[in-house]
Amino acid sequence: MNFYQDILDGSHLAAGRLIKLIEDGDPNSYGALKKLYPHGGNAFIIGITGPPGAGKSTLFDRLIAEFRADGKKVAVLVFDPTSPLTGGAILGDRIRMNRHSSDSGVFIRSLATRGALGGISRAAKGATIVLDAMKHDVILIETAGLGQIGADISLLAHMTMVVCIPGMGDGMQAIKAGTLELADLYVVNKADLPGAEDVKHDLESMLKFKLASDTTRQPEIVLTSATQNRGVDDLRCAIVSFQQRIKGDPRLSERTRHQTTRYLEQLIKELAADCFWCNIRSSQAFLNALTAVETLQTDPYSAARDIVSRLLEGGLKNPDR
Amino acid sequence: MNFYQDILDGSHLAAGRLIKLIEDGDPNSYGALKKLYPHGGNAFIIGITGPPGAGKSTLFDRLIAEFRADGKKVAVLVFDPTSPLTGGAILGDRIRMNRHSSDSGVFIRSLATRGALGGISRAAKGATIVLDAMKHDVILIETAGLGQIGADISLLAHMTMVVCIPGMGDGMQAIKAGTLELADLYVVNKADLPGAEDVKHDLESMLKFKLASDTTRQPEIVLTSATQNRGVDDLRCAIVSFQQRIKGDPRLSERTRHQTTRYLEQLIKELAADCFWCNIRSSQAFLNALTAVETLQTDPYSAARDIVSRLLEGGLKNPDR
Known part of the structure; x- marks a missing residue:
């Protein structure tokens, strides 16, 4: 795959093709990623999560416009891990952000979510390497409502934004509690609806209570009404101000180190596990273990442990x- | 942990405690699972999936009653991978099925979904071993709307049921397409609503078209209206008839072998990956790789590959x- 030069030259087509290879886990993608990697390091990566129906796509649409007006190149990665059973969401997102599709300064792509969870975050990481090398200033990664994937994406992002809305009752309580460790910034969208100020106050008291011991980390709360295009400029400013604030902050390099470690851990574990499995899958030892488990003579845990320790003897x- | 005898004696409390340990990945759980494993092999395990709002909990409630009337012991594992961001669903499920909670022949538990995807299906597998050893005749596993987890659960189940409802438009098309490979039986719930027969006809023509080459596998379609308690007995009969049909069918043993292989693969890969990682995480070689990746001198893929191949030299x- 020699189209990496096209990617560096800004070709959306070439970037899309490479991202597809990455999603598919195609080993041909590594060569290109390897060459692109040293060209990166500039993009500010923002993870955005929130429940379905929080208006994230409209918010994205407005936020993209704000960043564009400021002269920034923006990339958006959308992925909706709930497909195929909720269906249609990705298509809807694409349509909503469609007006930016003719703008060469905006790259929008949804990531397929076939394959294991590790595969998803690996694809997202690969895609950010591509988009970073293309000199996008901002990369927005949207995840819809899945706790673990949200957490995984926060391992890619310099900043994590959580979108809340009024009127979700207990659901909102769960969101707040579940995102407290992740969120660098809260957006209360649909702020034209009744109860938006209440959501803000709830968040404030929760943050005060929970983060009392950590005065350095107080996520900002921004009210927006994306459909009415209100508050979105404040949101952009809050993002930029966060970006400024963490520049040179030793906690940023700590966070980056933690992220890189976790990512390398994931890659190393996958490679090692695959090597192992290839080495034993056709062995008689494995077939014997399989039969023993099927006939209830050995439990699967002991069988797996036996095989691994036999291979690692010494x-x-x-x-x- | 010596409470496995309590579990064999049918203690819900002890079973709940062990399942909690399994969820937490507590190594203490393996000892008990090992002892329980040979007592299993009797339960018929049914995976049920469908979009949020399909009325799965009410359907479960009714189906439990049907199986109980037939003298069967029933266990239900519910898990909703969309928490925390959709919040509240699990609580609702529990309340709806609450009337069975004083019946010692019914065991209901929701599985927490923290941790990686592998962790979820591993917890579900461990829980089925516990419930099987307790001589439950039927184990129902519910997953809400996540493609991959639905597929993973189908690796545990003897039978996979997909719940559809009328009036979902494109969403329903996606569900049908996405579950074609999984489904052994389709339930069209809320059959009192207009369009239920249309959903059934759509499914029939889709199945005819797609499975034309595989005449042996034609999933039955059952119409139910769980809130009105209509069709649920038909559903139970369809389940029992499927169970009878596959008994002694060589495809069942093929399926079981495939499932056991995949499960052992997962356990072996995890153990191997952990051994590997423990061996290198504090090494100078890993720290050097980390620094090289952070300073953009090496890409993460090459760094990971280097380390693994160095350890596997020879x-x-x-x-x-």
């Missing part, structure tokens, strides 16, 4: 030799 | 020696 090498 | 042992 231990693994010292990696520093 | 290759893994032959598992059959």
Whole structure:
């Protein structure tokens, strides 16, 4: 795959093709990613999460316009892990953000969510490497409502935004509680609806209570009404101000180190697990274990443990030799 | 943990405690699972999936009553992977099925969905081992609307049921298409609403078209109206008839073998990956790789590949020696 130069030159087509290869786990993607990687390091990556129906797509549409007006190149990665059973959401998102599709400064793509969870965040990471190398100033990653994937995406992002709306009752309580560790900024969207100020006050008291011990980290709360295009400029300013604030902050480099470690851990574990599995899948030892488990002679846990410890008898090498 | 005898004696409390340990990935759970495993092999495990709002909880409530009237012990595992961001669903489910909670022949539990996807299906598998050893005749596993988890649960189940409802338009099309490979039986719930027969006809023509080459596998379609308690007995009969039909069918043992292989693969890969990671996480080699990736000198893919191949220099042992 030699189209990496096209990608560096800004070709959306070439970028889309590479991202597709990454999603598919195609080993051909690694060569290009390897070449693109050193060109990155500039994009500010924002993870955005919130429940379905919070108006995230409209908010994105407005936010993209704000960043564009400020001369920034913007990329958006949308993924909706709830398909196929909620159907249609991705299509809707695409349509809503469609007006930016002819703007070469805006790249929008939804990520397919086939394959395991690890595969999803690996695809997202690969895609950010591509988009970063293309000199996008801002990369927005949207995840719809899944706790774990939201948490995984926060491992890619410099900043995590959580979108709330008024009138969700207990659901909103759960969201607030579940995102407290993640959120760098809260958006109360649909602020034209009754109860928006209440959501804000609830968030404030929850943050005061929970983060009392950590005075350095107080997420800002911004009220927006995306459909009426109100508050979106405030939101952009809050994002930029967060970006300024963490620049040079040792906690940013801590966070980056933590993120890189976790990402390398994931890659190393996957490679190691695959090597292992390829080595035993056709062995007689594995077939015997399988039969023993099927006939209830051995439980699956003991069988797996046996096989792994037999292969690792004598231990693994010292990696520093 | 020596409470496995209590579990064999039917203690819901002890079973609940063990399932909690399994969810938490507590290594203490393995000892008990190991002892329980040989007592299983009797339960008929049914995975049920469908979009939020399809009335699955009410359907469960009615189906439990049908199985109870037939003298069967029933266990239900509910898990809603969309929490925390959709919040509240699990609580609602529990309330709806509450009337069975004083019946010692019914065990209902929701599974927490923290942790990675692998963790979820591992917890579900562990829980079925517990419930099977307790001599439940039927284990129902509910998953709400997530493609991948639905697919993972189908790897545990002897039978997969997909719940559809009228009036979902494109969403329903996506569900049908996405579940074609999984479904052993379709339920069209809320059949009192207009359009139920249309959903049934759509399913029939889709199945005829798609499965034309596989005449042996024609999922039955059952219409129910759970709130009005209509069609639920038909559903139970369809389940029992499926169970009879596959007994002794070589495709059942093929399916079981595939399921056991996949489950062992998952356990082996996890153990191997953890061993690997423990061996290198504190090494100088890993720290150097981390720094190289952070300073853009090496891309993460090459760094991970280097480390793994260095540790595997000389290759893994032959598992059959």
